[in-house]
Amino acid sequence: GDSVTQMEGPVTLSEEAFLTINCTYTATGYPSLFWYVQYPGEGLQLLLKATKADDKGSNKGFEATYRKETTSFHLEKGSVQVSDSAVYFCALSESSGTYKYIFGTGTRLKVLA
């Protein structure tokens, strides 16, 4: 079945550092890919998405590019802030008509002032 693999955390960075969180996937067909962010005690919020190969999703300074050749969707941000501290989840939507979404295990990011 489809699956998503995320780099393990926690990731600890200083403010203004460059962020990369790796995400790779296996899927049949052509899934859509998503990054969600979860702040403490809250639900998941959509951060960005990409629906086809070579699409770049971006939001709030975060970017990720749908790379079909490497089956990857790595999340990047050029300069992190303390307010970016959260858990980040990579996910895909199955393209087999099941209406299911597969999540990675999440990566906790802690940004220090």
Added chain:
Amino acid sequence: DAMVIQNPRYQVTQFGKPVTLSCSQTLNHNVMYWYQQKSSQAPKLLFHYYDKDFNNEADTPDNFQSRRPNTSFCFLDIRSPGLGDAAMYLCATSSATGASPLHFGNGTRLTVT
């Protein structure tokens, strides 16, 4: 703003005492989901509805049931909560296209005493 609303935010129940969590949406989405999340792990899908069609995950315990009386509302019933059922329960919706992201509520934190 269109949204997914979960009530209550915090729920305490006793071991073995039935409890119901509720979710409503103003997005008019076809699909509604219930996820269980423990300690910022990946959300675990319990079941989902496409309109009135109910889809149970194979590993969802019989202790968990759901009702969707109309498009806007969905309920999660836990018939006999155990200590292991303490978790965050997340409701989500989607519009049933592959490119549509999940829209999450803020969750209900269930404590079992």
